[in-house]
Every structure is written in structure tokens, then in C-alpha cells.
Amino acid sequence: MRFVRRQLWWVAACTGIACASAGARRFYVSSELPSQDGIKSLTVAPGPWPEIPAVLTHAMSVPDDLVIPTLQALFELPGAIDTCDASTGRPRPEASEYCVAIYRTPSDWRVSWPVRNTVKSGGSCQPPFGGVDDADYGKDLPVFGYAHNHPCASDVSNQDLSTWPLAKSEGAWVVVAYGTTPGGRLARDERGQVIPAWGWLATGHRNAPRFYKWNQEGAVFRWDGxxxxWNFQARCKPSPPSMLRPEGVPPDCSAALHP
Known part of the structure; x- marks a missing residue:
């Protein structure tokens, strides 16, 4: 049955607007995806993304062997990097952000298909807050956070620091900064402790990429290739919005993320 489900996803992956010249789809847009409870923001992404091999490990924390290839692969998607106007610094029409969910099955760690959003001023991609529908294991798998790119080389944003998995609790969808299924089942380690969620960002330039990760406490780390x-960079918290800077203000950080 798992094999049949995966074959059906592969058939679906070779149709639609996002097919490459070789005939293989590389991403989805939110309007193509189902959602939880009919709420558009609670999209459910298919998984796994065929471009990223699953990682077999008994580790309870998200493996870097999954994260780093994912961040590198995001840069290879259309419009994901170096797509800003050199004179204004603003995104060109093809500039795109892509979001993926990092999740775990009973046997391994996987990544969902990317969800694309073309970037406007202050815009960003919409993570699959409704969870993942895996080709082998189905739905209600624990999500441990989201990875995405910034096409204009910007650092971690206020919105990035506030984006965490959602779960349904007593009929309402709530933010949960831990690994959780959409149904509200928290992921736990071998000691029964809940496992924190993380956020990840691929930014910079093709010849000088920068990879970041952060947790709910605002501790931001940068990958040393x-x-x-992962090297600790700073502790950051979202800054309040400013009418003087409608494009957004940077987070309040204890040190520069990109000296």
C-alpha cells in the first residue's frame, strides 16, 4: 500500500505548472494543495520531497544530514537566490521563497515538497501549517519546524522568529514550539521529554551562502561548512512594527548575524 501511495504521488508530481524541462515537478504553490478544516493557511504538503534522501537515524533531534542538503537544494529552485534588483535591493518578479516542513516518520526523517511564493515587499512563503501527507505513512506525522530561503540575501526576519508548527487543541489551532502532529500529539524523546522545534534559513549569495537555525528562545546559530x-551568533527577538519602515524592521539581536 505504501508503494502504491508513493507511485500516485509521483504521477501527480509530473503534472501541473511546476514541471521542469525533464518533466519532473520541483515544487507546489499553496492554491494546489489541500488544507485542514477548509482554512487556506493550513495547507497540507505532500512528502517526501524526492530531491532530498530520507535520513535513517535513531536520533531524536533533527539530523544535520537532512537539514543542510535541504537548505542547499532550496537554492537550486527557480528564483530562490540572487534575484534582487542591484540598484534598489528589491525583489525582481521572479524572486521566490520556498518553504518545506521537516518531519519524522516511524522509520526515518524526511522533508516535504517545497511550497512556493513569489516575493513582494514584506512577503514570504506560507509553510504547510496543516502538516504533511506522506506517500508512505499518510498524515498526522510530527513536524519539527520549517526551512525556507530568502532570495535577496536578507537575514532572519521577525516573521521567521515567530513561525512555528501548529496543532489543533480543543477545537482551535494553536502555535506549538515543539515537534507535533497537526492533531496535537507532541513528539517526545527516549526520556519522555518534548522535543523543541527549530526554524532554518538559506540566504546569502550563490558564491557565499549563509545557513541559519533558531529556536523558540531566540538563540540563532550559523552553519560553519x-x-x-552550528556556531551561536546571537539571541534575537522580534521587533515591533514601525510606520516609518513599512518594509519591516530587523529583529532585535544581541549581536550582528552577518558581520
């Missing part, structure tokens, strides 16, 4: 290690 040479040492294969």
Missing part, C-alpha cells in the same frame, strides 16, 4: 558545526 568547514567544521560542519
Amino acid at each position: 568547514t567544521k560542519k558545526h
Whole structure:
């Protein structure tokens, strides 16, 4: 049955607006996806993304062997990097953000298909807040956070710091900064402790990419590709909006994220 489900996803993946020249789809847009409870923002993304191999591990935390290839792959999608006007710094029409969900099945760690949004001033992609429909294991799998790109090389934003998985609790959808299924079942480690969710960002330029991750407490880390290690950069919190800067203000950070 799992094989049949995966074959059906592959058939669906080769149709629609996002097919590459080789005939293989690489992403979806929100309007193509189903949603939870008829709420448009609670889209459900298919999984796994065929471009990212699943990672087999008993580790309870999200493996870097899954995250780093995912961030690198986001840069290879159309309009994902270096797509801003050099004179104004604003996104060109083809500039795009892509969001993926990082999730776990009973046997491995996987990534959902990317959900695309063309970028406008202050815009961003819409993560699949409704969860994932995996080709092998179906729905209600725990999501541990979202990864996305910034096409104009900007750092972590206020919205990034506030974007976490959602779960349904007592009939309402609530933000949960832990690994959780859409149905509200929290992921736990071998000691029974809940597992924190993370956010991840691919930004920078093709010849100088920057990868970040952060947690609910606002601790932001940057990936060191040479040492294969996350280095602490700063502690950040969202800044209040400003009428003087409608494009948005940067987060309030204890140190510069990109010196």
C-alpha cells in the first residue's frame, strides 16, 4: 500500500505548472494543495520531497544530514537566490521563497515538497501549517519546524522568529514550539521529554551562502561548512512594527548575524 501511495504521488508530481524541462515537478504553490478544516493557511504538503534522501537515524533531534542538503537544494529552485534588483535591493518578479516542513516518520526523517511564493515587499512563503501527507505513512506525522530561503540575501526576519508548527487543541489551532502532529500529539524523546522545534534559513549569495537555525528562545546559530558545526551568533527577538519602515524592521539581536 505504501508503494502504491508513493507511485500516485509521483504521477501527480509530473503534472501541473511546476514541471521542469525533464518533466519532473520541483515544487507546489499553496492554491494546489489541500488544507485542514477548509482554512487556506493550513495547507497540507505532500512528502517526501524526492530531491532530498530520507535520513535513517535513531536520533531524536533533527539530523544535520537532512537539514543542510535541504537548505542547499532550496537554492537550486527557480528564483530562490540572487534575484534582487542591484540598484534598489528589491525583489525582481521572479524572486521566490520556498518553504518545506521537516518531519519524522516511524522509520526515518524526511522533508516535504517545497511550497512556493513569489516575493513582494514584506512577503514570504506560507509553510504547510496543516502538516504533511506522506506517500508512505499518510498524515498526522510530527513536524519539527520549517526551512525556507530568502532570495535577496536578507537575514532572519521577525516573521521567521515567530513561525512555528501548529496543532489543533480543543477545537482551535494553536502555535506549538515543539515537534507535533497537526492533531496535537507532541513528539517526545527516549526520556519522555518534548522535543523543541527549530526554524532554518538559506540566504546569502550563490558564491557565499549563509545557513541559519533558531529556536523558540531566540538563540540563532550559523552553519560553519568547514567544521560542519552550528556556531551561536546571537539571541534575537522580534521587533515591533514601525510606520516609518513599512518594509519591516530587523529583529532585535544581541549581536550582528552577518558581520
